[in-house]
Amino acid sequence: MKNFTESIQYLISLVTEDPHLESAWLSTLAHMEHLAAQQVLGNISASTPRHFVADIQEHAADEARHRDVILSLRPYPLAKDGRYEDLRQRLRSVAESFVLGFFANPVLLQAQSRFAAYVHGAITIEQFPFQIYSAYIEGTSSPRIREGMQEVLADEVGHIQLGKKFLATLPEADRLSLQELQVIEKEMCLLMVQRMTVLVQEFQSHEFQADPVIRASQKLVRVLADRPSAQVAWVHALGHSELMASLHMQKIFISRDLPMPDLMPAHVSDELRHARLLQRSVVLERRKWLAVPGYRQLERRLCHELERYLTRYFSLMMRQIPEPEQLYLYGAWGLEMRVFRHYTDLMRGTDNVGVAQTISAILQDEAEHTRMVHEEIGDRAFMDAQLLKWVRQTEEVVFEHTASRVLSLIATQDQMSEFAPLYQRAFPVRKWNRHTETEMELR
Structure with missing residues (x-):
């Protein structure tokens, strides 16, 4: 760089x-x-x-x-x-x-x-x-x-x-x-x-370079770049998902009436702070878009899709990993990997410098979280290369499915003139042509 x-x-x-x-x-x-x-x-x-x-x-x-x-x-x-x-x-x-x-x-x-x-x-x-x-x-x-x-x-x-x-x-x-x-x-x-x-x-x-293979999550970042309203809604929804992720992690122990791991309080505190930072980074633009009919509905649907993503992800983790602390560490690791990939793509693809700087600061925290979680997995003798691979693959499938659904929601929103992509004369519009994707079977 x-x-x-x-x-x-x-x-x-x-x-x-x-x-x-x-x-x-x-x-x-x-x-x-x-x-x-x-x-x-x-x-x-x-x-x-x-x-x-x-x-x-x-x-x-x-x-x-x-x-x-x-x-x-x-x-x-x-x-x-x-x-x-x-x-x-x-x-x-x-x-x-x-x-x-x-x-x-x-x-x-x-x-x-x-x-x-x-x-x-x-x-x-x-x-x-x-x-x-x-x-x-x-x-x-x-x-x-x-x-x-x-x-x-x-x-x-x-x-x-x-x-x-x-x-x-x-x-x-x-x-x-x-x-x-x-x-x-x-x-x-x-x-x-x-x-x-x-x-x-x-x-x-005059045109974007064609990528030989591109995932729904990558398409999502590109589509958001042309659509300020969708990007504001998505960043706000990501803030909501940071909050929801902290609740899912705590639920692992609360539902079993078990004490929280030593790492968790600081981890949860950071997730809540990240939620506030993300939502604050778009607060002025969001105020403007909330006055436009249809925006609030899109924002709610994006929040709902990310809630579904977390629910599906953690339910699959719980089926595979019965031990609570191992479940927490592996579940957190999978989410941290997603945050790194998706937030980095967003930071590089947004026109909003304030959002990019906020994400940059969050990524510094996430690097420390990942290090601590990985270290704890090793210290607790939980290290299992095959399980790590399964977690990564499972999270990827769940998130790609979510990204595909979000793209469909944005495509529907494009039909309203208020939300049409900007700058179409200078920049080719990035459209989402949905096609059948191969997904691993989740049991």
Whole structure:
């Protein structure tokens, strides 16, 4: 995997190949400056010291001016055709999810006031222009664009200094970890660049590369990428399934009136935290979609399908593994393997940078869970290679069946204009043509 410097340089090399692509890129940067101006103004509140209001308003005015400067640098103000217009809209959507997702990240949400949130957010997200604009200035072949972007970049130094001045006035109790925020900003910036790179490459190729064999679970990730409403519903449903998985694991012992294993309390606590993180990552988009007739029904059905998946999976585990602690460890191991595969695919395939960053953080936890469970299986002398293979195969069949059913639900939802795939002029629509799949017999 490329590091950030390599990733942004490669993206810049793609968007500067064609002046129409470069215009789409500049439109995206301008949109981010516009969103930044809105975020800055939106954080002026009763908690803002009166003597700082003028400085903050000037900061917002600078961001709005940057937007206008960047828009004026476009070789082609108007999109060449419908394909390029769709590309502009999709890149702007990815960029918007980066800006809004960063300001809604869990660390920044701990701020005691909107002023404290503004101060910490401004200091950290202002690193973005130095990361992106510097690479663009080096990569563009247009002297006019280079000069204009250098002027914009020069202003950003003053914004960081302004943030530091404000930070010095905050009491220690109101201060957040700048190091944590900088890590989140850098992770999200890389995820945004990687996603934009994929989209530009797909746009340039005019069609998706055909895969020789593809599973329903892989098709699901691709179908979700084109359908924001379905993706929001699915991420919300995954949060629900994290909660349900914790209940299934506890039930193994509660139903037998047995004490919980030492690993379980921390494991359950993490699953509940993951549920909250996933659902919080789409809360703003979900609020919008809940107002659209038909969305709530889709969300409920997706939650139901994941409940069925867990019920079927654990019932099969219980038939095969009678010993409670072994059942818990093997059952948890199978679910962790699924989370790794599916969440990784989702992280790479979503336009929503906030969702991708949330999943990235969850995957770090899951790596530790898997290590602990695998270690415990060995320590308890439960290791059985054939049983591990059976668990993996069984879970795979159950999840592929669930993914197939979910794809059918989304295909039905596509018939409603409000939920039709976006960007169809620029990106071929990924449809699900259901066919008979071979499944192992589950007894």
